[in-house]
Amino acid sequence: MRNQITEALKNQNADYIEIRMDESSSSRIQYRGRDLEDIGRSTGSGGNVRALVNGGWGFISFNDAHNLKDKVDLAIKQARLVGNEKSNIAHMDPIQDIVEAHIDKNPLNIPLEDKKKLLDEYVEAIWSTPKIQTSTISYSDSQKKVIFANSEGSYIEQSRVDVTSRINAVAREGSDVQQYGISIGSIGDYSVIEGLHAQVKECAEKAVQMLSAPKVKGGQYTVVLDPILAGVFTHEAFGHLSESDFVYENDQMREIMVLGRKFGKPILNIVDGGAVPGYRGSYKYDDEGIPSTKTYLIKEGVLTGRLHSRETAAKMGEQPTGNARAISYSHQPIVRMSNTYIEPGSTTFEEMISGIKEGVYAKNWYGGMTSMEMFTFSAGETYMIRDGKIAELLRPVVLSGNVFSTLQNIDAIGNDLDMNQGGGCGKGGQSPLPVSNGSPHIRINDCLVGGA
Template sequence: MRDLIADALKGHDADYIEIHFEESQATNIAYRGERLEEISRARNSGGNVRALVQGSWGFVSFNRLGGLRDKVALALEEARLASRGPFKLFPTEPVVETVVPQSEKGSTAMPLAAKKELLGEYNEIILSSPKIQSSRINYRDAGRQSIFANSEGSYIEQAKTDLTLRLTAIAREDNEVQQAGLSLGGNGEFSAVEGLHEQAREIARRAAALLSAPQVKGGEYTVILDPILAGVFAHEAFGHLSESDFVYQNENLRQIMALGKRFGGKHLNIVDDATIPNLRGSYKYDDEGTPATKTYLIREGILEGRLHSRETAAKMGERATGNARAINYLFSPIVRMSNTFIEPGSASFEAMLGDIEEGVYVEDWYGGMTSLEMFTFSAGEAYMIRRGRLAELLRPVVLTGNVFTTLQNIDAIGNDLEMNQGGGCGKGGQYPLPVSNGSPHIRIRHCVIGGR
């Protein structure tokens, strides 16, 4: 394979060429109510060629390796159609390496019967709870072995496993339908999805309790976010704004996102770090062969860095951070987050609650979305806070705001950092990318909550 690729890369008139090739194997198991709805396996293989000529890219993806040299030639031809100003990619040292992660109880090697049995147990717990109408269990494990080679001499083989599980309980009474869920993930160890029986019972209880919970009155509140939702906030509200491909060609945005600018209080530190071992967003080299790094996005409230590919780094005169990622061979690498989190501060949860007269405590998440300046994210669970104490359960709420004012409005950061590995990130049609995010409890003043 190495010779085949090296041969295809030789002797072309291009500024830069890279070739990706990958093989993957996946298992999906889905329950819907009592029924095992899907149990399936998949094997895929394919690759792509990306070429840079005079500042523009050509990209060819394929299923079959045959005629690789012609595919390189086609990518060059495509690149020549475009006409941007030429530039030099941020330089990276050529690397030749094989990265094989250590695995104790790898999920892809577990027998199908064991996976099905465990998921069946969770499903049974949910379905046998009071007022539960139905359930959803969605499990997926996927192993991916990829090869990256470029015209600068890099040849990197990496293997990675990704595991996700979502449990959902659906409660119904008369015409009212409510749901509660739990999202988990991991870098492939099956233990990440074991021993969740109590959590399964808990989401079923919560879905049933939501049937009689009131809807919050929409408006501005002081809000405390639990570590899961605060992590989503770090990812959605700020993380995407730190992805340089949104910024690098937009003069106005570059000014808004000027390094050194104050975005929050001195207690605020936001980090993206792909080098932490064993998280879903972790890797050794990104899909351009750049080593993964730890990047402070905000340090002590000041904008300190951002996430880069080799192109955006070169065009902004900054360093490549190893954040160019593609979900699979059908796509070009684009600037993405890895493991993004708010560093812990010193406040205790009780102290944060203590001086709130009326507010909302929000936990867990359904999802989040951003349009750079504006963000929204949804809590799966919410409680009123009255006179410094947690009060009644509320229907799920959606929080929204302007990222710039909201970051300034964070007035307390807890001491209890937790990482959340559920879900996946979508951008530019590439979904779901394995990432993780996290935070301690945080408190935000003047946060808008939607309601009726």
């Protein structure tokens, strides 16, 4: 295959060409209530050619890798049709490398029946709780090998193994419905799925407890976010604004996302990095064969970086960061996050809540949306904070505001960083892309809190 690929890239009349080939196998299990809705294994393979001519890209994807040279020709022809300027991508020295998958407990060595048996136990753990109306449990794992080669002489093989699961319990009393869920994931370690019986049972119990919890009195509060909700906030509300394709194409955002501008207090550090090891967003090279990095988006409260592909780096006169990613061979790489998190500070959780007379402790994540700098997020679990202590359970709240003023209002950062490894990111029709996000506990002043 390697010869075929390097031959196909030789002596072509284009500014740049790359070939990327995937080979993957995956398994999935899905329950709705007690019913097993889907169980199975699948395998897939395919590839693509991306060519750059006069600033225009051509892209051809395929399942059958025969006649690669013809596919390269086609991609070049397509690129020639749209190109109308000078090609401009950041310089990169060629790389040759083979990267093995990081594996602790390989899900591919576990029979599908054993996975099902474990999930059956989780289904029963939920349904043994009274007032449960329904539940959903999904599980998937995948193994993927990606070959990347380009006309500059790079040839990289990378393998990875992914595991994710989402478990959700729904309780009901009359017309009142409450739910609680957890997302779990890892890069190459099935054991994160095992032994969750107590946690799963707790999901069901929390959903039921919320049925009798009061609603919050809406208003401005000092709010403490747990690592899950703070991590999702960091990814959704801020991280996407750091993706340079978005910044480059959006005049309003370019005026806001000015490097050197103060975005928060000096305690605030926000990082994105595929080079940070051991998480679902970790990788050695992105889908343009660029080495992953660790990028400070915000350092000591100041906007210091953003995420790039080769093209956005060149167009904005900045260094590539290794953030061009594609969910599969049938998609082009676009600028994406990897592992995005707020770096830990020195405040303990007790110190953080000790001075709060009346505040809100918002945990877990249920859903939300962002529109430019505005966000609305639903917490999955909420408590009042009274006189410096965690007080009564509330119905889950909705937090909303402007991401930039919210970042400015973060006045305490915990020492207890934790990462969300479940779920994935969606952008430009490519979902779910494996990413992680996280944060320690953080405290936000003057946050708008509403009932769900």
